Amino acid sequence: MKVLVWDKSKCIGCGTCEQTCSKTWFKEENRVKSRIQINKTENGFSGNTCIQCGECILVCPVEALTRDSKGIVRLNNKTCVGCLSCVGFCPTSSMFVAPDEPIPFKCIACGICVKTCPTGALSIQDQPDPLEKVFYRRHF
Amino acid sequence: MNIYQNPYNPEKIKAAHKLLAELKYEIKPLVKGYSNQTLYINVGENKIGSKPVDQVMKDKFTGGRGFNMKLLWDAVTENTKWDSPENEIVIAAGPMGGITQYPGTGKSIVCGISPLTGAPVDSNVGGYFGPYLKFSGWDAIELQGIAKKDVIVYINGDEGIIQIFEAPEEDTNSHLIAEQMCDIFAENEMDMKSIATVSAGKGAENSFFGCLNFSFYDRRRKVARLKQAGRGGLGTLFRHKNIKAVVCKFSGMNANNNEVDDLEKIKDVGASYHRELYKEDDKQCDMRHVGTAHLVEIMDDYDLLPTHNYKFGADPRTPKISSVVWREMFTQGIPDGCWYGCTMQCAKCVDGYILQTGPYKGDTVSIDGPEYETAAAFGANMGIFDPHFIVEANFYCDTYGIDTISFGTGMAFIMECYENGIINKEITGGYDLSFGNGEESLHMLHQMARGEGFGKTVGLGIRRLKKLFAEKYGADPKFLQDIGMECKGMEYSEYMTKESLAMQGGYGLALKGAQHDEAWLIFMDMVNNQIPTFEDKAEALHYFPMFRTWFGLQGLCKLPWNDVEPANNAETDDPAKVPAHVANYVDIFNSITGRNIDKHEMILQSERVYNFQRVFNLRMGFGTREHDMIPYRSAGPVTLEEYESRVERYDKQLLEKWNWDPSGKTLEERHQKTREFREDAYQKLCDAVYKRRGWDNNGVPKIEKMKELKMDLPGVLEVLNKYYN
Numbered sequence: 001m002k003v004l005v006w007d008k009s010k011c012i013g014c015g016t017c018e019q020t021c022s023k024t025w026f027k028e029e030n031r032v033k034s035r036i037q038i039n040k041t042e043n044g045f046s047g048n049t050c051i052q053c054g055e056c057i058l059v060c061p062v063e064a065l066t067r068d069s070k071g072i073v074r075l076n077n078k079t080c081v082g083c084l085s086c087v088g089f090c091p092t093s094s095m096f097v098a099p100d101e102p103i104p105f106k107c108i109a110c111g112i113c114v115k116t117c118p119t120g121a122l123s124i125q126d127q128p129d130p131l132e133k134v135f136y137r138r139h140f
Numbered sequence: 141m142n143i144y145q146n147p148y149n150p151e152k153i154k155a156a157h158k159l160l161a162e163l164k165y166e167i168k169p170l171v172k173g174y175s176n177q178t179l180y181i182n183v184g185e186n187k188i189g190s191k192p193v194d195q196v197m198k199d200k201f202t203g204g205r206g207f208n209m210k211l212l213w214d215a216v217t218e219n220t221k222w223d224s225p226e227n228e229i230v231i232a233a234g235p236m237g238g239i240t241q242y243p244g245t246g247k248s249i250v251c252g253i254s255p256l257t258g259a260p261v262d263s264n265v266g267g268y269f270g271p272y273l274k275f276s277g278w279d280a281i282e283l284q285g286i287a288k289k290d291v292i293v294y295i296n297g298d299e300g301i302i303q304i305f306e307a308p309e310e311d312t313n314s315h316l317i318a319e320q321m322c323d324i325f326a327e328n329e330m331d332m333k334s335i336a337t338v339s340a341g342k343g344a345e346n347s348f349f350g351c352l353n354f355s356f357y358d359r360r361r362k363v364a365r366l367k368q369a370g371r372g373g374l375g376t377l378f379r380h381k382n383i384k385a386v387v388c389k390f391s392g393m394n395a396n397n398n399e400v401d402d403l404e405k406i407k408d409v410g411a412s413y414h415r416e417l418y419k420e421d422d423k424q425c426d427m428r429h430v431g432t433a434h435l436v437e438i439m440d441d442y443d444l445l446p447t448h449n450y451k452f453g454a455d456p457r458t459p460k461i462s463s464v465v466w467r468e469m470f471t472q473g474i475p476d477g478c479w480y481g482c483t484m485q486c487a488k489c490v491d492g493y494i495l496q497t498g499p500y501k502g503d504t505v506s507i508d509g510p511e512y513e514t515a516a517a518f519g520a521n522m523g524i525f526d527p528h529f530i531v532e533a534n535f536y537c538d539t540y541g542i543d544t545i546s547f548g549t550g551m552a553f554i555m556e557c558y559e560n561g562i563i564n565k566e567i568t569g570g571y572d573l574s575f576g577n578g579e580e581s582l583h584m585l586h587q588m589a590r591g592e593g594f595g596k597t598v599g600l601g602i603r604r605l606k607k608l609f610a611e612k613y614g615a616d617p618k619f620l621q622d623i624g625m626e627c628k629g630m631e632y633s634e635y636m637t638k639e640s641l642a643m644q645g646g647y648g649l650a651l652k653g654a655q656h657d658e659a660w661l662i663f664m665d666m667v668n669n670q671i672p673t674f675e676d677k678a679e680a681l682h683y684f685p686m687f688r689t690w691f692g693l694q695g696l697c698k699l700p701w702n703d704v705e706p707a708n709n710a711e712t713d714d715p716a717k718v719p720a721h722v723a724n725y726v727d728i729f730n731s732i733t734g735r736n737i738d739k740h741e742m743i744l745q746s747e748r749v750y751n752f753q754r755v756f757n758l759r760m761g762f763g764t765r766e767h768d769m770i771p772y773r774s775a776g777p778v779t780l781e782e783y784e785s786r787v788e789r790y791d792k793q794l795l796e797k798w799n800w801d802p803s804g805k806t807l808e809e810r811h812q813k814t815r816e817f818r819e820d821a822y823q824k825l826c827d828a829v830y831k832r833r834g835w836d837n838n839g840v841p842k843i844e845k846m847k848e849l850k851m852d853l854p855g856v857l858e859v860l861n862k863y864y865n
């Protein structure tokens with residue numbers, strides 16, 4: 001499973017990734033609409049992006065969130081009803097919501113930001129596939 | 141998915157439909173939570189029409205239960221009985237109903253003149269029908285008349301068509317007809333979530349305990365699941381009208397079907413509430429894993445779990461039906477909300493259950509619940525501490541359209557009558573109906589659904605049974621009155637109130653009958669002693685019933701209000717009110733409607749409808765003090781056995797609370813004195829509550845109160861003038 005990985009030691013907080021992301025997906029440079037969020041902290045920066053754990057899949061009432069064949073968790077915009085359950089229940093707070101966007105959005109490890117990061121702080125890495133967490137005790 | 145041994149044929153069912161009436165209408169977008177029209181259907185005359193909703197209606201009645209009560213008032217006369225053709229079933233969401241961003245926003249409210257009480261009743265229920273109805277263009281639906289043959293009402297909110305069909309081939313029982321409607325009206329499996337069905341079952345036909353099942357299609361389980369408008373016998377009314385199902389199809393769900401005024405604010409409030417649930421629920425009520433069944437052991441711990449017809453409040457066998465058991469039996473890891481976005485997801489489900497009895501024996505089914513009420517009623521109150529019995533009876537009650545609360549409390553009454561020799565095997569048809577007998581109880585349930593044997597008699601409800609047992613079998617009417625746990629004709633839900641005077645009022649003073657949805661004050665009163673005086677209790681019995689009425693006006697579920705609380709709630713000025721969540725509701729209401737109410741106006745909205753409903757009760761021949769009286773079993777120990785079981789508590793109270801020294805007195809004397817004190821306290825409570833609510837000492841709203849609320853409508857004044865003159 002390919003996952004976007006952020007390296008704290010290399011990040012200089014320039015915001016290039018955020019601008020690239022929002023421009024790619026929302027056609028505007030607006031960090032609020034970026035699927036990766038870099039925030040300044042006392043000790044440098046914190047980076048927040050989806051680790052593709054799939055917890056959000058379990059709370060989506062309409063099955064708008066699914067894992068694709070490459071293991072990436074994707075949101076089907078047409079199916080989503082904007083309930084924001086996934087926003088509240090994301091363990092890493094990486095499902096984002098922004099003004100004027102009725103439905104949430106998340107990183108799908110497209111890798112475009114990796115190419116524009118000036119310090120190489122971002123990379124796409126192979127991670128072990130997550131365990132299936134839903135347990136159907138009996139057949140349905 | 142369910143597996144049936146005798147599968148049905150959807151094509152055959154559909155082919156038998158005969159169109160009786162049709163109306164095409166233009167679907168308009170909602171305006172800030174309202175569609176601004178209501179739908180009128182008369183199944184007796186095959187009429188379909190619409191009625192406008194004006195600003196005055198919104199200002200006075202807000203929506204939901206308020207709209208229902210207004211429409212019902214206009215439909216009936218003071219002479220209308222539950223089975224009169226003009227009686228209606230009215231169903232509505234409310235202006236907040238159907239938003240997806242905040243949990244618990246998909247409730248429908250159902251009203252009608254109750255077969256159990258003879259008065260207006262309101263019952264709230266999950267499932268998709270209410271919001272779909274609104275998004276299809278209707279703030280409410282009135283169902284009037286009695287069809288000559290079984291019919292289905294179909295509202296196609298995608299195309300703007302309403303039809304009434306003669307429907308001879310559908311099953312009546314809900315787990316089947318809810319699926320059949322999906323098979324017939326959905327385009328394909330993906331579309332089944334667009335179908336919401338209201339139905340009842342054979343038990344609703346043949347008893348007064350009829351509930352309505354509201355469906356929602358669970359795509360993961362591939363089952364049409366059922367939530368119940370349980371209280372008041374509305375399913376009985378539904379089947380009396382010969383309606384098999386009311387179906388609404390709506391496939392256009394999105395993030396803003398309500399066309400709200402300020403979606404951004406709702407998104408903010410919703411996302412932060414979801415987060416709060418994520419962080420707090422596991423530490424607090426664990427609603428997400430066990431639903432309301434988490435209460436079983438808590439109620440037992442506090443001596444509040446009704447056991448053997450409310451004689452006792454705890455039992456050593458309770459661990460057999462506690463949440464530990466339910467956590468195992470419920471399938472975990474699936475979103476179980478009964479409306480989109482409800483992350484509290486208390487609608488738990490037992491899957492792959494093979495039925496052991498009845499007409500569907502051997503079928504494999506998913507079973508909604510049990511919720512706390514059902515587990516407590518079937519488990520402790522009937523003394524059957526067997527989760528498999530509870531699940532089996534839960535399934536059949538649901539599909540037969542029988543309210544589990546009325547059935548459980550009704551059976552508990554029957555069992556006590558049986559153990560006291562009031563009824564015997566000769567009367568029950570050979571069944572030993574002692575406490576704890578699950579197999580015999582299931583026989584009663586199946587008989588009730590078939591309309592046969594003693595099971596049919598049980599389905600008369602406690603009020604009618606008391607009369608029957610006294611008149612036919614010579615039972616002592618006073619004893620039956622003491623142990624028959626009903627008020628206004630409605631069976632009690634499952635909480636022991638002996639040690640909480642405020643909660644005795646919570647039941648007795650509830651408008652519709654003995655249901656706890658107006659006020660649940662036991663912890664405030666009994667455990668935390670926060671409302672010690674009559675005036676304190678009266679204030680609580682003003683605020684909480686009004687606050688909780690608001691959920692019914694808006695199309696909301698009560699549970700997200702206080703079944704999880706902010707981490708710092710205990711540090712607030714008024715933790716019992718959960719101020720942060722009240723603020724959420726005010727914010728969302730304003731963001732939907734574009735209005736600017738505060739928490740005081742919120743209570744006023746409720747007071748208008750609440751007082752209107754009280755006058756409605758009066759109009760129908762009820763609504764006065766005598767109808768607020770409660771059976772003594774809910775106030776204190778009826779029998780010496782009960783007194784002795786908690787003898788230290790009662791003796792101590794005589795001395796410390798009532799200043800009456802029990803030493804040297806006989807058990808009978810102490811028992812009698814306890815009764816005198818407790819009955820007197822209930823009367824004083826009524827005095828205080830009536831005063832606080834602006835009613836006279838007979839429990840009737842004063843004309844000045846109605847004027848103050850701007851609810852001095854001509855019909856209301858006519859009723860009140862008649863009473864006061």
